Amino acid sequence: MSAHEAANLTREETAARSAAIALHAVRVELDLTTAPDPLRSGFATATTLAFESTAEETWLDFLGERVERVVVNGTEQPVEWDGARIRIRGLGVDNEVRVEAVGAFSRSGEGLHRFVDPVDGQAYLYTQYEPADARRVMACFEQPDLKARYTFVVSAPAGWVVLSNQAVAKVDQGIGVQTVQFAETLPISSYITAVVAGPYHRVTGEWVKGDQRIPLGAYCRASLHEHFDAEEILEITRQGLDFYDDAFGFPYPWSTYDQVFVPEYNLGAMENPGLVTFTEAYVFRGASTQAQHEARANTILHEMAHMWFGDLVTMRWWDDLWLKESFADYMGSHASTAATRFTDAWVSFAARRKAWAYQADQLPSTHPIVADIPDLEAAKLNFDGITYAKGASVLKQLVAYVGEDAFFEGARRYFQRHAYGNTTLADLLAELSDASGRDLTSWSAAWLETTGMSTIVYDRETRELIQTDPRPHRLAIGCWSWQDDHLVRTDLVETDLVDARTALELPDADLILINDTDLTYAKARLDERSLDAVEAGLSGIDDALARGLVWSALWNATRDGDLPARRYLEIVRRHAPRETHIGLLTAATANAAFAVGHYVADADRAAEREAWLQTTWEQTTHHETGDAQLVWARALAAAAAYADTHAASLIGWLAGAETPLELDADLRWALLTSLSATGHASVLDAEKELTRDDTATGRTAQIRVLAARPDAQVRAAAWVSAWDDHTLTNDHLDATIGGFRTGDSRALIASFDDEYFARIRDAWSERSIEIAKRLVVGFFPAADSLEPVDAWLAANEDAPAALRRVVVEQRDHLARDLRVRAAQ
Structure with a gap:
């Protein structure tokens, strides 16, 4: 087995391991005192695991620099480590295994990520x-169904903030060093354990309700503290805890609630119990819109x-990843609407999250919400629009079907029965069915265990509601008519749609x-009369x-080639300037x-680029200051x-000429x-520009600017750097790729297409x-033909x-582009 294969754990082998192992407690000792030294690539890590076993041998998962010592029940064993798995032998019924190793500081956002702030x-x-990078920090059973009580002991430079999932139990101070021991956790999975350490800026608070008193913390890098609106973050946190405490009927299970905004983060956020990490993009360095604040609140509540x-x-x-992600995505919008000032969160959900779901559900790789996940690589790719946004959309349908009271009663029973345990789809459906009095078997089969959408x-002629790919829907039909030059809803008809065609008399x-x-x-189509109406009056709704649903219908029709792209763009140019949300x-x-x-279409693109540039210019220069x-x-x-029509003006703005708006660093x-x-x-x-903004964000932006220059040698250098420079961080890699692809660059980069297909398998x-x-x-080529990718797929069936x-x-995205352009 290769190291790559060894790292890719399968469902079958982990199921066999969990059948043989009952994990009780894990103690993790980390020495992070080497972190400030850029020449030190690794850190010492020691893990002690207590577990029962019915097998004489098994393996622990670990990815790092080296394994130095393995001790099984007091006896040191030869180290058997293939780079991903540590073989342990001579197990009895009750076991204590200790592994001493050296982990590697990460620059990719996986495992223990180290970032050095250029400001200070x-x-x-x-x-x-998530899903399986705890093994980059500690030797562990890397699977969600082997929960344990974890104790973390972390040595770090004196003066640093050190955080983990539980409150601090003890601190020992040395010369320039502190050793922090945290209280033991309740049973949790390895992938949601967490450690944060560094000179973070801290703002504290508290949530109090009844006899519950939970300390709150909000953290960011010290150099960002002037931009950190921690009080709004803590306000949303208190509102959310109030709401969930009532809705779920199970007290907040963890002893603290810390939220840390971290650099070079691969995700929006991660739900480590008691220690949530967020992308630093939610610390707004400059101007920020209401939509950005709403999105952050939604993520906090998610x-x-x-x-x-x-x-x-x-x-x-990971087959049942939806058991958490679909629910959290639904609850983010529901709680925002119910508990915060962002009372129209479902509008943004309809416009953005569902668009993500619709796109993912039309790919060849679409999958049921309850997916078939054979291994960890598949799990990594299933953090997608199906698992999150389609799942949340379907839950919204479920709430409409069983009623909100029954839905939350089912959730409360689910938590009470399965607290600190592991579940499957059947466990949740049993509680929801019992609470609602409805058998959800057929609902689950129709919505959770199928792919695609209606x-x-x-x-209007046959007075029928028609659906492709029939499913049971509970939905409403809005009837809107012209009144005083505005479209006004005159009727709202709720109905059930089950079959392919259902008779429905509408006014x-x-x-x-x-x-x-x-x-x-579902994708909703506008008939021609309705399309004419919204073309004239969309912004007046x-x-x-309702406007969000119209925008969504227009976009879906454009993506499918049913609405000509130029007509869609005309509607946007007419109505987006008057869109108030x-x-x-x-x-x-x-x-x-x-x-x-x-x-x-290719022949129309230059004209449409210029028209769109002109619209954005007029709206920027004529709009009053604001979101x-x-x-x-x-x-x-x-x-x-893509066009330099206004380049002279933009150069002037950056040089200090009068501008219609304030240019913050990110916009510059x-x-x-x-x-x-x-x-x-x-x-x-x-x-x-870097002299003005010599920050981490500024340095990343400079990489993009330099890679974007329209010079073949510059683009070639960016290409080589991205593929071959393994010192690039995740963010710097993105900036390099982004610069390479910026602007009307196809002529500059098409020559790399063949090399792309030659490189991807090794990468x-x-x-x-x-x-x-x-x-x-x-780097997927935006070519005008599918032949190269089809040739690669045919030649790499064993990839x-x-x-x-x-x-x-990526092939499907390109095929859609070509198909829709041809339809114009």
């Missing part, structure tokens, strides 16, 4: 494990829901909006959710930019990478990147899956399944 030279550490769904009760294996239309209306109020999960405006501008680049202007300015910065870098891509920014310009086997996936996705899945998905 300080090192910051955090862990990120991760908080995991304290119950996922941490308290955990799926047995497309629903209303036939005459100018706009028939299928799935009004957004109860179900006074219900933001910032989340909808943000989505509309992003979709318009994508349509120009991917769906407009809408900021959205348009960001859209302008992106559009300016975005504008400079576009100027670089059109040949209007030099290396010197990038160096000057997949040699690099971590996080880095390999960024390379495979980021790892996860790699083939990524390539097949």
